Amino acid sequence: xxxxxxxxxxxxxxxxxxxxxxxxxxxxxxxxxxxxxxxxxxxxxxxxxxxxxxxxxxxxxxxxxxxxxxxxxxxxxxxxxxxxxxxxxxxxxxxxxxxxxxxxxxxxxxxxxxxxxxxxxxxxxxxxxxxxxxxxxxxxxxxxxxxxxxxxxxxxxxxxxxxxxxxxxxxxxxxxxxxxxxxxxxxxxxxxxxxxxxxxxxxxxxxxxxxxxxxxxxxxxxxxxxxxxxxxxxxxxxxxxxxxxxxxxxxxxxxxxxxxxxxxxxxxxxxxxxxxxxxxxxxxxxxxxxxxxxxxxxxxxxxxxxxxxxxxxxxxxxxxxxxxxxxxxxxxxxxxxxxxxxxxxxxxxxxxxxxxxxxxxxxxxxxxxxxxxxxxxxxxxxxxxxxxxxxxxxxxxxx
Numbered sequence: 001x002x003x004x005x006x007x008x009x010x011x012x013x014x015x016x017x018x019x020x021x022x023x024x025x026x027x028x029x030x031x032x033x034x035x036x037x038x039x040x041x042x043x044x045x046x047x048x049x050x051x052x053x054x055x056x057x058x059x060x061x062x063x064x065x066x067x068x069x070x071x072x073x074x075x076x077x078x079x080x081x082x083x084x085x086x087x088x089x090x091x092x093x094x095x096x097x098x099x100x101x102x103x104x105x106x107x108x109x110x111x112x113x114x115x116x117x118x119x120x121x122x123x124x125x126x127x128x129x130x131x132x133x134x135x136x137x138x139x140x141x142x143x144x145x146x147x148x149x150x151x152x153x154x155x156x157x158x159x160x161x162x163x164x165x166x167x168x169x170x171x172x173x174x175x176x177x178x179x180x181x182x183x184x185x186x187x188x189x190x191x192x193x194x195x196x197x198x199x200x201x202x203x204x205x206x207x208x209x210x211x212x213x214x215x216x217x218x219x220x221x222x223x224x225x226x227x228x229x230x231x232x233x234x235x236x237x238x239x240x241x242x243x244x245x246x247x248x249x250x251x252x253x254x255x256x257x258x259x260x261x262x263x264x265x266x267x268x269x270x271x272x273x274x275x276x277x278x279x280x281x282x283x284x285x286x287x288x289x290x291x292x293x294x295x296x297x298x299x300x301x302x303x304x305x306x307x308x309x310x311x312x313x314x315x316x317x318x319x320x321x322x323x324x325x326x327x328x329x330x331x332x333x334x335x336x337x338x339x340x341x342x343x344x345x346x347x348x349x350x351x352x353x354x355x356x357x358x359x360x361x362x363x364x365x366x367x368x369x370x371x372x373x374x375x376x377x378x379x380x381x382x383x384x385x386x387x388x389x390x391x392x393x394x395x396x397x398x399x
Contacts, residue, residue: 002098004078031061044132050077051128080116081126090114092137113138117152200230258284280318300330308334336387
């Protein structure tokens with residue numbers, strides 16, 4: 001028996017093989033399908049997808065063979081990868097000086113015939129082979145060899161897909177980790193900023209009270225600007241804290257009726273005089289994260305009230321069962337939203353530049369939080385609106 005030599009680029013080849021993270025993985029249907037087809041097309045009882053590790057050959061898939069691996073020095077495939085651009089054919093292993101006394105020839109599985117196609121990655125590195133074997137001397141037709149090469153190309157394509165999916169999963173975990181760290185930082189930073197902001201407000205009030213009578217108009221205006229800036233910053237900080245808390249809230253599902261949710265909204269909302277709050281589907285039962293849904297509804301309803309320019313405002317909410325989804329609406333008769341802004345309003349810190357009923361400007365946090373909460377629940381949100389007549393927000397939550 002002649003043991004296989006080591007490829008000149010063995011270190012690079014092994015690094016590539018391990019990068020695919022295929023060794024010692026569980027069986028997978030797509031690989032088993034290829035070895036089954038290879039056996040049937042080539043008329044061979046044994047077919048294998050073999051990966052050549054540092055000291056063994058390991059079988060990702062095998063038909064007609066019970067072993068999961070063999071020593072590398074016994075592997076026909078370890079010879080095959082030495083010429084990655086060629087198909088290796090051994091018509092009669094008993095007559096081949098490399099294999100005539102090989103344990104895989106003289107013992108189980110009694111290899112009498114072997115043909116292997118190297119599995120070469122996009123960098124030209126052979127990872128293993130797709131091979132077919134018989135227990136007696138045999139041969140393949142040229143057409144069978146062409147088909148075996150095509151199947152080997154498909155195996156390599158599956159390897160690349162496996163590697164890319166693994167990389168994407170790793171990147172997703174890293175992005176989730178970075179996002180969690182960023183949200184924690186935002187929460188801590190906003191929390192730490194709130195105290196000096198409140199101090200600035202109190203200081204400006206004290207300055208105005210103590211020195212207001214001796215300051216000129218310009219001085220009074222500067223104190224007022226200081227108080228207004230501190231108040232604005234405090235509102236922004238509160239918005240960041242609310243955004244972080246709500247996006248990270250627990251999504252525990254429970255049974256409840258839509259009417260109980262609507263009545264709770266009615267209790268916590270500050271509904272101005274002249275406003276009418278109504279709801280449909282009082283008998284609709286829900287199984288959903290109640291607290292998250294309440295927060296979504298509350299944010300939408302608060303916005304509907306704050307930016308309603310009518311003396312007699314209307315606010316209407318509804319729910320219905322849509323098969324695999326619950327479907328919700330929040331409608332008002334307010335100023336409306338330009339169609340060109342339908343997507344922008346859901347961006348963080350994006351505002352329309354309009355003032356609310358108390359002549360204050362928003363911070364562009366509420367609707368962004370709503371969108372993220374709904375998407376975290378697996379749903380979607382959209383809006384329809386007509387200037388001067390009102391807006392309706394539609395969103396879904398999977399059942």
